[in-house]
Amino acid sequence: MIIGLCLLVGWQAALPVAAKAPIETLLITGQNNHNWPVSHQVLKRILESSGLFTVDVAQTPPAGGDMSLFSPDFDAYRLVVLDYNGDAWPEAVRERFENYVKNGGGVVVYHAANNAFPDWKAYNEITALGGWEGRNEKSGDWVYWKDGALVRDSGAGIGGSHGQQHSYVLNRRNADHPVTRGLPERWLHAQDELYDRMRGPGNIRDVLFTAYSDPATGGSGREEPLIFTVDYGKGRIFHDMLGHAGPSPEESPALQCTGFQVLLLRGAEWAATGKVRQPVPDDFPTATTLSYRKNYVEE
Ligand code: ZN
Numbered sequence: 112m113i114i115g116l117c118l119l120v121g122w123q124a125a126l127p128v129a130a131k132a133p134i135e136t137l138l139i140t141g142q143n144n145h146n147w148p149v150s151h152q153v154l155k156r157i158l159e160s161s162g163l164f165t166v167d168v169a170q171t172p173p174a175g176g177d178m179s180l181f182s183p184d185f186d187a188y189r190l191v192v193l194d195y196n197g198d199a200w201p202e203a204v205r206e207r208f209e210n211y212v213k214n215g216g217g218v219v220v221y222h223a224a225n226n227a228f229p230d231w232k233a234y235n236e237i238t239a240l241g242g243w244e245g246r247n248e249k250s251g252d253w254v255y256w257k258d259g260a261l262v263r264d265s266g267a268g269i270g271g272s273h274g275q276q277h278s279y280v281l282n283r284r285n286a287d288h289p290v291t292r293g294l295p296e297r298w299l300h301a302q303d304e305l306y307d308r309m310r311g312p313g314n315i316r317d318v319l320f321t322a323y324s325d326p327a328t329g330g331s332g333r334e335e336p337l338i339f340t341v342d343y344g345k346g347r348i349f350h351d352m353l354g355h356a357g358p359s360p361e362e363s364p365a366l367q368c369t370g371f372q373v374l375l376l377r378g379a380e381w382a383a384t385g386k387v388r389q390p391v392p393d394d395f396p397t398a399t400t401l402s403y404r405k406n407y408v409e410e
Contacts, residue, residue, distance in 0.1 A: 136166045137169055137187075138191075139169045141170040142173065146358065149357070158192075163379075179201055185208055190217040214345060217382035225309070225350065229241065237341060238341065239341040239343075242309045270311075273324075279299075284318040284320065289386055301368035303353055318336050353371050366407070376389060
């Protein structure tokens, strides 16, 4: 009897992290100026193949459709992943989303989700920086990295652009955040867009990674904040500007990049729980070597 009890306690103590209940996640998609049928499928696969998340997809009606049919229950989830750029949500849904975040909900802002809703003030505070859709100096300052700190620039001009797609190095700007702890100071990202000249309220909490937007590839000449957390109520918001989707999952190098996938998984876990329990994998890219998980699964 006593021996059995000891064995049971020992077995429980040895349970791996993956045996914890997965994080219930809501992925919002359905309209975008991007290939959302590919991107949302890939994001779901990356998250679920880790064993850490279960993902429900909330798909809006198509552009011009009856948005009153879109009424997700954010509070039933620990994490909301935004892969949406389209028609306005009903006012009641906007309010529920603001309250979900204010009250401590987890959010991942993925790529062109920061293009959405230029006129929804709270949404722009949840993303901190946005681009396109008519954004200009009235949308807020440009915010970029200079001499070891974020700077704001109220100059007139566009909000949001990018040069040609190319492979580029991400520079770690915070070594002590749960998302970045143990990751290399510099890592090479696969071919992707590099968002630049983004504007907004700029309420960034922690800058995690920046990248130099080189004029030689049509960029801004600035060191652009591409991965950061946002200060909004009690919410935990992970904003990741990487990850332009191609025509198919097999032709999307930015998403197939191991660095993109690992950052998504770490950022998502942090947004949902405030912690990151995942070890840094051996196949993470280095400053000079690309790494891919082409099937979106850790081998
Ligand atoms: Zn894009």
